[in-house]
Amino acid sequence: MTLAPDALAELVDALPGSVVRTDPEVVEKYRWDWSRDPGAGTPVAVVRPEDDEQVQVAVRWAARHRVPVVPRGAGSGLSGGSSAVDGGIVLSLERMSAVEIDTQCQVAVAEAGAFNADVKAAAAEHGLWYPPDPSSWQICSIGGNVATNAGGLCCVKYGVTTDYVLGLDVVLADGTLVRLGGKRIKDVAGLSLLKLFVGSEGTLGIVTRAILRLVPAQAPRSTLVASFPTVDAAAHAVVAVRRSLRPSMMELMDAASINAVEDYRPMGLDRSAGALLIVQCDAPGAARSEEIAAVRVACEEAGAADVFETDDPDEGEMFVEARRLAFPAVEARGALFLEDVGAPVPLLPDLLAGIASIAAAHEVEIPVVAHAGDGNTHPVIVYDPTDPAGEKRARLAFAEVMRTAIALGGTITGEHGVGRAKKAALPDQLGADVMALSHRIKAALDPDGILNPGAVL
Ligand SMILES: Cc1cc2nc3c(=O)[nH]c(=O)nc-3n(C[C@H](O)[C@H](O)[C@H](O)COP(=O)(O)OP(=O)(O)OC[C@H]3O[C@@H](n4cnc5c(N)ncnc54)[C@H](O)[C@@H]3O)c2cc1C
Incomplete structure (x- = not known):
């Protein structure tokens, strides 16, 4: 579908200031992640919201005009997951980067654009530790970590990102904001929707905030x-x-x-x-x-x-x-x-x-x-x-x-995600039935296929 000529103006009007950027030199910087996917497209705009409401405005606009939305954290991904799509928008969470520590509940409440390093540093001020430690911890965002279920060096003992995710705020493909989980260590009410979004690589919803479990500071090594x-x-x-x-x-x-x-x-x-x-x-x-x-x-x-x-x-x-x-x-x-x-x-x-x-x-x-x-x-x-x-x-x-x-009974990706680079091999690992189930879930949550089209499925 071609974008109506005044549709972009409608987005700029709805999100004034410098939230929407269409200047080619800015747009160019958001086309690739670290893998430099040669198939990356050229988006019509980069949208850099400052709060949930602006994310919702952008997604509702995209849903109305059937415009592809590629969510982006810090672009350190290694599988082309945040490669831009021709005619779409890149929705960069970089400006939503607040981190609060709740010492009573021992959790961090981090906006999606906060870097992994920011969460670790904020936790350390209170003698606490956020273990997940991708090698890229200084250059990757929490939203990206959640979306890829990032691993790292201490997973062997301390697990991966999903083991620390207690809650998520997610903007769905129609612009609805859902709050999943919370500051509760145990919570089995309803379907396990929280974990559905962890590792979904921007294909099911846009994570705007995460509640992350913290543990006492690591003992000397x-x-x-x-x-x-x-x-x-x-x-x-x-x-x-x-x-x-x-x-x-x-x-x-x-x-x-x-x-x-x-x-x-x-x-x-x-x-x-x-x-x-x-x-x-x-x-x-x-x-x-x-x-x-x-x-x-x-x-x-x-x-x-x-x-x-x-x-x-x-x-x-x-x-x-x-x-x-x-x-x-x-x-x-x-x-x-x-x-x-x-x-x-x-x-x-x-x-x-x-x-x-x-x-x-x-x-x-x-x-x-x-x-x-x-x-x-x-x-x-x-x-x-x-x-x-x-x-x-x-x-x-x-x-x-x-x-x-x-x-060998192994996996095509242990932590970087399928993105676009490994999409062709996914059916070989999952098989036809699991692929069909995945497509049904995608269709239920994103019937028009606007969220990160071309990635994973
Ligand atoms: C030098 C180097 C070392 C690395 N080492 C590791 C490692 O040890 N372990 C590891 O797991 N990874 C590693 N990575 C890969 C990368 O850093 C991780 O995949 C990281 O989680 C990506 O975060 P990001 O913020 O850069 O996300 P991006 O690259 O911007 O996006 C990654 C994916 O997440 C989606 N996404 C991003 N933000 C959101 C959001 N808010 N809501 C919904 N979807 C979103 C994107 O659409 C995309 O599919 C490394 C990368 C580099 C460059």
């Missing part, structure tokens, strides 16, 4: 860094550790990602290692050193060549920072297809072996970092965009990595 001759040995160490222990972080870097980080910013990592495991334990009191000792034994039994331990938080953070640098570091090597595949933890060695075979078969470079403790890996397929044959091989490898994960 010890860090262990083990270097292994091979990825396989490191993966077997992960399986052994996870059989009986629950560290608060368990990250893996392979040789290619270690060297990419060292090329990008020297961090003192062992360039000769086949793989590194970076493990943290935060068990209280003496239990912490016992846990670290048990992790050391498991690593040594799996063939670790060198094991380093530290109780110094700054030294530990340096290794975690090196791990967080992996994406920008690999990004510096060429164009990328980012993977986010996962498998049940005992099958992590098989998944990593499968990825290595795919890299060899298609002659592509696939550095891997992984939230290894929860079986979630990020193989990054690097290619030269000026070499069509190389790009074709990279595309084949991308699809094959997802097929390998599915064959």
Whole structure:
């Protein structure tokens, strides 16, 4: 449907000030997320509401004119979830960023545009902690975290975003604002609609506010860094550790990602290692050193060549920072297809072996970092965009990595979401019946298909 000539003027009139921007240089900045999806369209406007009511006005206008609405947080997504759509609007929640802490209920009430880092900082002022910690925590919004059900480094012990969502305010496709959940720890009244919106990637409603559970500040951590001759040995160490222990972080870097980080910013990592495991334990009191000792034994039994331990938080953070640098570091090597595949933890060695075979078969470079403790890996397929044959091989490898994960009973995405990048592979994982059910839910909540069309389903 083509937008009537005066329809945009109607939106600008309804939302005066600088809420609606149509200037091409502003619009251009909102076309892509971090994945730089080449299929991203050009929206007719970017709408940056300041409150719920303005979100409702924009969505009601879009519903009336059947205009696609792409909700956007901070645009750090890695699967094209907030890629703009031709002729649509981008609804950016960036100006709704207030955070309040309720110390009595131990919750944060955060507007959708607040950054994950803002919530953590506000909680820390009261001795509280908001655990979900995507590597992008300083550049991603709570709305985006809820919409993707973001994970991160401490999920292995503390769970993912959904485990902390107690309440949501959501603007539906017809502009209705619904309040789901609240500051209650337990609440089973009615259908579990709250969780339907977590991970819905902007396809079912627009999250404007979240009530997030907080926990007491994290106990001091010890860090262990083990270097292994091979990825396989490191993966077997992960399986052994996870059989009986629950560290608060368990990250893996392979040789290619270690060297990419060292090329990008020297961090003192062992360039000769086949793989590194970076493990943290935060068990209280003496239990912490016992846990670290048990992790050391498991690593040594799996063939670790060198094991380093530290109780110094700054030294530990340096290794975690090196791990967080992996994406920008690999990004510096060429164009990328980012993977986010996962498998049940005992099958992590098989998944990593499968990825290595795919890299060899298609002659592509696939550095891997992984939230290894929860079986979630990020193989990054690097290619030269000026070499069509190389790009074709990279595309084949991308699809094959997802097929390998599915064959192992795993997933095509553990935390980044399906977005637009992985849409084609979703039916292979979910099957026809679950896809049909998903389409029925989408049709019930968004009958005209205006919310994030082209993403996920
Ligand atoms: C360097 C780097 C490291 C990363 N590490 C991790 C990691 O460890 N773990 C992890 O999970 N992710 C990680 N990510 C991916 C990304 O940061 C997360 O997916 C994050 O949750 C996206 O938040 P955002 O605010 O940037 O959302 P956007 O990119 O703007 O949007 C993401 C999706 O959410 C939807 N959306 C956004 N806001 C709303 C809203 N208010 N209501 C409804 N839908 C909305 C969008 O339509 C889109 O589908 C990383 C990204 C980068 C660049």
